[in-house]
Amino acid sequence: VALVRATACSCGFFNVTNHGVPAGIVDSAVSAVRAFHEQPLTVRSAFYSIEPVGGAVTYSTIPIAPQRGAPLLPWRDTLRVRFGPGEPDLGRLPAACRNVLQEYQRSLTAFGKEMAGLLSEALGVGTERLERAMQVEGWLMACHYYPPCPEPERVVGSLEHTDPSLFTVLAQDGVGGLQVRHDDGEWVDVVPVTGAFLVNIGDLLKVQYNLI
Numbered sequence: 151v152a153l154v155r156a157t158a159c160s161c162g163f164f165n166v167t168n169h170g171v172p173a174g175i176v177d178s179a180v181s182a183v184r185a186f187h188e189q190p191l192t193v194r195s196a197f198y199s200i201e202p203v204g205g206a207v208t209y210s211t212i213p214i215a216p217q218r219g220a221p222l223l224p225w226r227d228t229l230r231v232r233f234g235p236g237e238p239d240l241g242r243l244p245a246a247c248r249n250v251l252q253e254y255q256r257s258l259t260a261f262g263k264e265m266a267g268l269l270s271e272a273l274g275v276g277t278e279r280l281e282r283a284m285q286v287e288g289w290l291m292a293c294h295y296y297p298p299c300p301e302p303e304r305v306v307g308s309l310e311h312t313d314p315s316l317f318t319v320l321a322q323d324g325v326g327g328l329q330v331r332h333d334d335g336e337w338v339d340v341v342p343v344t345g346a347f348l349v350n351i352g353d354l355l356k357v358q359y360n361l362i
Contacts, residue, residue: 155272162351163330165343166265171257173345176321179254182247184323187227187295189246197229197244206232207242225305227295231255234288255291258319262289265349269317280316280355290315296327315352322348 157164186194199208208230231243233255243251266280273279296307307327322328322342329337330350340348 151268151272154268158269158272158351158355161330161332162356163340164349165346166349167343167346169261169347170264171261171347175254175257178250179247180321180323182250183229183293184295186229186244186247187293187297194227197242206239222306222309223304225296225299226307227297229293229295231291231293232288233259233291234285251291251293255289258291259289261347262319265317265319269355283316287316313350313352314354316355317352318350320348320350 154164194209197207197209199210209227210230211224211227229244229247231240231251240248240252262284263281266284267277270279270281271277294307299305310331320328322340324342324344326339326342328340328348330340331337
């Protein structure tokens with residue numbers, strides 16, 4: 151609890167090991183999502199959504215606005231699955247990864263509740279405060295894929311941003327590429343840790359508990 155409190159009030163990022171989610175479930179989810187994204191366009195296009203948000207399942211290229219006049223184009227496809235509140239309609243979830251992602255979500259729900267309890271206790275608001283908020287808001291699973299680009303100088307995967315949620319649980323593959331910014335403005339690489347989840351504090355939690 152002390153470690154969670156310290157990181158929530160400072161950088162807001164931390165790795166969690168020994169989290170209880172079997173490695174096989176995580177690996178299967180990552181592999182299934184990669185396999186879906188690497189199918190021929192003619193197969194994936196059946197799931198493509200013009201609107202990037204809304205509905206239980208969406209598949210789209212996330213729009214990225216040009217920054218500082220640079221004509222950068224989005225180069226990231228994302229399969230988004232919203233779980234709850236209530237029972238979501240997952241009929242549009244691709245069959246190739248439907249069962250695997252549902253199993254992954256069940257495992258992550260237990261971990262998310264435990265993490266919410268630790269954060270609640272660390273913030274001194276009672277162990278069930280954030281879990282109740284999660285039940286109201288539900289969970290959003292975003293499965294990003296960054297395909298190779300023949301003109302990498304013209305595209306970007308993700309621009310500088312913060313997450314709007316309470317907190318995010320990220321399962322990285324071994325490729326890396328994620329960076330976080332320290333308070334002094336320096337950007338540093340987040341090297342993937344085998345078997346770990348990366349947790350970062352979201353805007354909603356920062357604002358609600360004055361962590362910014």
